[in-house]
Amino acid sequence: MDMPSAQQAIACNKDAWDQSADLHKTTDTWAALSSKVGAADFSCLDPTITGLLQEVGVAGKDVVQLCCNNGREALSLFSLGARSVVGVDQSRAFLEQARELAGASPHNPEFIESDIHHLPEQVHGRFDIALLTIGVLGWMPDVGLFMRHVASTLKPGGTLVMYETHPFLEVFDPRAQNPLLPANSYFQREPFVLQESIVYEGQGEVAGPTSYWYVHTLGEVVSAAIDAQLQISHLHEYAHSNREELYDKYEHLPAQIPLCFTLTATKRPASSGGLRDSPE
Template structure:
């Protein structure tokens, strides 16, 4: 197994290699057409409600793993004073700048590995946002939280809106998608050499990516050890990831498909 540092670098290369595919998608075209309005938001109702409950008005917000900046730009419609988006994939930050050029808002985008953040991002934010997929690209979840928590001022809030780990046990493309396909307690990563896609078919490109399933216990413990106090946790029976997972909204029983976790950084 490669070192954590080389895994993170390989994931960066895999995302950069997939950027052009995302830029040619229907989603990108819709973003370009809609991002220019002052009320633009691509955030769904669940995350929007949670962020309104926290209150972003007049606050400084950082998004860790901002991809093409669409969610970072959406935070201004909720009243954020300033927004910084961090991602290690330069090709997606180029897309973020392209969207920003069409927007009335001016977030700042920083190219960096979360484990090696610039010093000026330390204790500079009231809210840190982490959305779908970010945690699973991290080989060491405890190390990730330790670095992510450093961005918050004392009393600041971390908001995580993620796919539920339960879904990692299922394969929506299987002939029997309801059959358990892997262990909840899987410890090794899923290694792929395909283009990372949200739409269409993933083609082999020879660039390895490493997807790390993390159970809820591991995630919650990682946050607590980073000096964060869990203030809210909710699970939901609907998907916040690719459309092919919508099949699990059509079963006899509801299953956990996504969750929101908020945590407060200790004062002093």
């Protein structure tokens, strides 16, 4: 099978997310969000990322969440005292959900529809903190280019905070007869080709448009941050899963594997040249 160009993959992934949006509004998670988001202290953030954000210091800060999906985590940042919150996502359908949740909330985040690779001027160099959470990196064909765009949103001295699934988990297939037997190379270059709707509750597959999921090793992620002039100050791996319930089977194994990680990195002062001169 011929692999798509980066631009083609990004467009296919956007279409897949847009077409999957309605499925997310029929879940128990959406019902729970709708009933709880009106509280001033609403948060759906788990203890791991909550503790890290408290350590970094969100109170009084301007925060952007890149690839914010339906805005639930962006809204949660207000419970930590964020001064302002902006959520960016390329899926119009999910941003409609984000605005619906925000309309039921006492808070007033800003939501911007944009592909991370074509961010508008209004987000450049604007934020104290940029947040990336679970399930973002795999949709990005070029993690180095992606990380440079992430860095472009930060003020000098601003901090990237990342809470992601561990790429080593991609070695295993949770639906396989023996889910503990390695099924894929950790160093796989070509993306996984998915032909199912993007849903995170339950274990059933729903046919959907083609999308592409890329594996970036932890070393590649770290190197991408460094190349984007981000100075890493924290990297921690965990044995708990922050993915869909299908992956819970990998917790509490006798020989435990890494299931997720957190990373923080600070933007260095600007040097000569810049992102806008880099090839797309």
